Amino acid sequence: MAAPVNPAYAHRMEAIQVQALTKRYGATLAVDGISFAAARGSTLGLLGGNGAGKTTTIAMLLGILIPTAGSIRILGHDMATDRFAALARMNFSSPYVALPARLSVAENLRVYGHLYDVPQLERRIGELAGELDLGEFLHRPAGQLSAGQKTRVALAKALINRPDVLLLDEPTASLDPDTGDLVRGWLERYRAESGCTILLASHNMAEVERLCSHVLMLKRGRVVDSGSPQDLLDRYGQDDLEAVFLDIARDRGRPMPEAAQ
Amino acid sequence: MKASLRRVWGLMYRHLALYRRSWPRLLELAYWPVLQMCIWGFTASYMASRMGSTMALAGGALLGGVLLWEVALRSQMGVAISFLEELWSRNLGHVFVSPLRPWELVAALIGMSVIRMLTGVLPAILLAWVLYAFNLFALGPIVVLFFANLMIMGWWVSLAVVSLILRHGAGAEALAWSVLFGLTPFSAVFYPVAVLPAFLQPIALALPSAHVFEGMRAAILHGTVDWHHLAWAVGLNVVWTVAGATLFAAQFRAARVRGALLTIGE
Numbered sequence: 334m335a336a337p338v339n340p341a342y343a344h345r346m347e348a349i350q351v352q353a354l355t356k357r358y359g360a361t362l363a364v365d366g367i368s369f370a371a372a373r374g375s376t377l378g379l380l381g382g383n384g385a386g387k388t389t390t391i392a393m394l395l396g397i398l399i400p401t402a403g404s405i406r407i408l409g410h411d412m413a414t415d416r417f418a419a420l421a422r423m424n425f426s427s428p429y430v431a432l433p434a435r436l437s438v439a440e441n442l443r444v445y446g447h448l449y450d451v452p453q454l455e456r457r458i459g460e461l462a463g464e465l466d467l468g469e470f471l472h473r474p475a476g477q478l479s480a481g482q483k484t485r486v487a488l489a490k491a492l493i494n495r496p497d498v499l500l501l502d503e504p505t506a507s508l509d510p511d512t513g514d515l516v517r518g519w520l521e522r523y524r525a526e527s528g529c530t531i532l533l534a535s536h537n538m539a540e541v542e543r544l545c546s547h548v549l550m551l552k553r554g555r556v557v558d559s560g561s562p563q564d565l566l567d568r569y570g571q572d573d574l575e576a577v578f579l580d581i582a583r584d585r586g587r588p589m590p591e592a593a594q
Numbered sequence: 595m596k597a598s599l600r601r602v603w604g605l606m607y608r609h610l611a612l613y614r615r616s617w618p619r620l621l622e623l624a625y626w627p628v629l630q631m632c633i634w635g636f637t638a639s640y641m642a643s644r645m646g647s648t649m650a651l652a653g654g655a656l657l658g659g660v661l662l663w664e665v666a667l668r669s670q671m672g673v674a675i676s677f678l679e680e681l682w683s684r685n686l687g688h689v690f691v692s693p694l695r696p697w698e699l700v701a702a703l704i705g706m707s708v709i710r711m712l713t714g715v716l717p718a719i720l721l722a723w724v725l726y727a728f729n730l731f732a733l734g735p736i737v738v739l740f741f742a743n744l745m746i747m748g749w750w751v752s753l754a755v756v757s758l759i760l761r762h763g764a765g766a767e768a769l770a771w772s773v774l775f776g777l778t779p780f781s782a783v784f785y786p787v788a789v790l791p792a793f794l795q796p797i798a799l800a801l802p803s804a805h806v807f808e809g810m811r812a813a814i815l816h817g818t819v820d821w822h823h824l825a826w827a828v829g830l831n832v833v834w835t836v837a838g839a840t841l842f843a844a845q846f847r848a849a850r851v852r853g854a855l856l857t858i859g860e
Contacts, residue, residue, distance in 0.1 A: 358852075430687035446604070448601050
């Protein structure tokens with residue numbers, strides 16, 4: 334589960350703690366003082382239209398973007414002062430960040446296995462090849478793969494270090510329904526087996542309903558509503574999250590006063 | 595420490611795997627140094643045959659200059675182009691969210707720079723020996739100091755280039771090839787610093803390369819080791835390396851503030 338953070342509220346059970354996170358680019362406020370937490374083993378969905386602040390928030394969680402204000406703690410590590418300790422236990426996947434196209438799948442996984450100091454690396458690559466069905470193209474250049482195969486490879490890269498926190502930016506974008514379903518299945522299985530915390534940014538509402546235990550609705554850099562998918566459906570009187578999304582995007586909904594920032 | 599070395603190796607492995615799969619890249623490493631050696635080697639041979647032993651000595655200094663300047667050029671390009679390879683493959687987002695520290699990134703780029711430089715320059719050195727009987731290593735162990743100083747100069751120049759790429763994005767990538775060529779006139783590669791107009795000489799003397807090539811000429815023409823110039827080269831390299839590293843650290847942090855690490859290749 335996830336909820337706005339009470340300052341006195343801590344900690345050990347929370348894999349991700351975000352407090353008053355703000356990012357300003359000149360006159361533009363990309364993220365406006367958002368606070369949330371994600372419990373260990375939960376899957377938190379980050380929903381919002383284009384420009385809502387999802388990618389900016391993920392970039393700050395990954396330490397690749399320095400916030401203007403606010404704090405982030407991941408697995409107990411302050412990302413402002415101790416980000417490398419957290420990054421070793423995290424991973425990330427996005428269809429918008431590529432892997433070197435001329436390297437084979439195995440070589441790519443070997444590179445990231447070394448970067449994440451994965452023990453028994455060849456064995457781990459073999460495990461992932463089996464779990465994600467990479468065997469037939471393990472030695473083919475990553476640039477020659479289909480979109481579905483690339484997504485599976487990106488997922489293998491994201492799981493290479495058995496992360497405790499996994500950040501996924503639209504993990505099934507551009508996939509056919511069959512491959513998308515397989516990816517969602519793998520994510521569910523990995524979370525159940527490892528107790529990993531997943532933060533998922535997606536425009537696929539069915540995916541969010543299936544995977545997420547809690548959802549944050551972002552709009553213009555602010556959290557305008559949050560709750561479990563079922564809570565949101567009940568609150569907005571809708572049958573699916575897509576309708577809730579549209580209600581919020583078009584200001585037709587009625588966000589809970591306590592959830593609004 | 596072991597994990598740190600492994601991360602450095604991980605990034606180097608990424609580039610080595612790339613070269614293993616791309617023979618044009620390998621060929622390109624040696625192509626220009628060998629071509630340079632052919633052009634200047636035949637020029638020096640021709641002039642020596644027409645003008646005798648004095649010109650033969652000058653020809654030796656010319657070939658030494660060509661070979662050693664390639665050390666600086668290839669070292670600089672080795673760092674900058676390895677960084678650009680990450681940018682071109684849109685892989686920086688993954689690299690920068692891994693536990694790889696910025697100094698480990700630089701260490702890996704420098705490791706690749708040494709490999710690229712040796713792959714490019716050693717065939718040219720061999721060619722100079724086979725075709726023109728010019729043996730750079732006949733200068734003795736001092737050659738190692740010349741090499742080291744020019745490599746270090748290539749690295750701090752490339753740190754400045756990478757900093758500019760971090761600041762200005764892919765638009766600054768042309769600097770990876772051109773910036774050190776711009777320093778050639780001041781580096782006294784083929785002529786003494788004294789040849790330059792008086793107002794340009796302080797610029798030349800602020801560069802380690804000018805001191806290295808003055809030292810090289812002393813070794814080739816007079817058979818002496820000019821420790822004074824070598825000491826200046828080492829001292830200047832220390833100062834410029836600190837400046838380059840400071841600039842890189844500042845631009846890396848500025849890129850994290852602007853969000854440029856994710857969008858730099860776009």
